[in-house]
Amino acid sequence: MKSVFFFFVLIAVSPTFAQYSINDKELVRTTFAREFDKAIIQKYLDSGSNEKINAALLSISHSEDTSFIPSIVKLDDEHLEFIAFAIGQLGENHLSENFLLSKLNQKNSEQLNFSLMSELGKIISPDKFDSLINNYSGSFGSGISLLISNYHLRGLKYDRKKSAFILSDELSGTDQQKFKALCCAFRTNLCEYIKDDIISTLNGTSSFLDLESIETTKRDILVYSLACLRRLKFFPDDEKLFQSTLSTPHYPVIIEAIKSAVYKNNFSVTDFLVYIKLLHNENLNVAMQSAVSLKEINIKEDVSSFILEELFSRSLDKRILGELSLTFYQLYPNIFFRKWEKIKTLLYAEHILDVYNLLGPAYFKTDSLLKSYSSASGMIKIKILELLLNGKNNSTGSTAKFMIDVLNSSFAAGISIVADGIDSTFIDRYKNELKHIIINQTNEYVHNSGYIESLMSLANLALKISKEFEAEILELLLNSDLYSVRKFAESKLQIKFSGGKEMNYFENIWNNSFKFLSAIITTEKGSFEIEFMPQYAPVSVGSFCYLAQLNFFKGINFHRVVPGFVPTCDNMKKE
Known part of the structure; x- marks a missing residue:
């Protein structure tokens, strides 16, 4: 530890x-208590003090109360970023939408327009969004990438090709516009429409890869250009770019380069030897990520001997060996099986369990796992549970009894994993016993902050038994001392959250x-x-x-x- x-x-x-x-x-107290006392908040809004007005807007943003909107849209524009933030947090509202649209202007600072567009994306109606995209000419100023990104997160349909065309246009703007456009393309999976623009942007920024110091925005452009290529499972057939991205001193960039460079066209043995050197990088995260991502390479030549040499060299950290062994199995399963007994002696227990998850139950003894569980660390217990739940025969015999015992234990993570992982066959077979355990465990831990996720998992398991039983458990959760547990129960029961x-x-x-x-x-x-x-x-x-x-x-x-x-x-x- x-x-x-x-x-x-x-x-x-x-x-x-x-x-x-x-x-x-007092303002923080009423916000903390979820009361949002309107007299206190209005006093702040009327104070004439910039700091107090902004503080009130931050409190309002937590309230989920749209009745504040008519008051806050009347405030002076010097508070516009805070007004926009509060409006975005309060959710869809016609008045809010029109207010933000009216404030978009090319004369705004770039940062202000970013804020307005970002919050507008959270609340804009589909009709207004479509109109804005169809008629977009840049007259509103920068930041439309943020609007598209936040609109996408709401799960609403939109014209993806037209949106991608706008992102392409943004990639010819300022560095901040480029960064925001790349982020949007990655998050919305619009990369496929602007692949050439992304490559061009990466090439245009690649001269900064070798510098010891780099401006944050240019670094972020490199990171998200590479991330978009990773999403496309593509990397240009460019040796200089390949080597410079994998040798850059900038940590966020090299991590993303490791993930994307494996998709290089015509990946050669020479490329492989450059890549595999990263297993010895002094930064453990870089080395581990290279071991993880290596499984994605598409190479014609057989490079299994090079990987075996690394596995048996005893020069790698055991955590890297664990990831590399998983990669080796996925690249060369037949050779892996022949070498497994020797490889197994090199690995930590958690990585052996990860391999078992890939190999299946024919390669491990369930009884041995059950016996080792009680003395195992928390992480190993979690791995054992996940492994057993992935098996086909976990609803009978000793495995079923073991699952019930874990569900009835004090191990919070185990309770959640079993409650979430047991299937309908298990639930039907042990329905009455499960109901008894769920009631007892809920009563036992309803006020204990160490079991928040467990309580939610037990309620979700109750629903798999019956809707009526779920309602019974949710009623117990309504009396919890824990704010998040009460909020979860009220949301499930579709009743207005009482706060408090x-x-x-x-x-x-x-x-x-x-x-x-x-x-x-x-x-x-x-x-x-x-x-x-x-x-x-x-x-x-x-x-x-x-x-x-x-x-x-x-x-x-x-x-x-x-x-x-x-x-x-x-x-x-x-x-």
């Missing part, structure tokens, strides 16, 4: 560009919201700093700082940090 330590930096947060501040306790977060910890959270500027995280791999932004997310920041001081995170495996994300918890009760 990796060691993680938190050090808090006691430096005052600069009020520059702040929205929420230390003086906004527990306020017991609000004072502790608030007292920590603006107390620290950042946290320094020290692990066995090095240190990094998380910057706090309480001006936008005081509750998330306060929760994190409060819990860290309680050693809440002690003993939790460090996994990764997502940029722009602050860990928080739904409930502070550590059982």
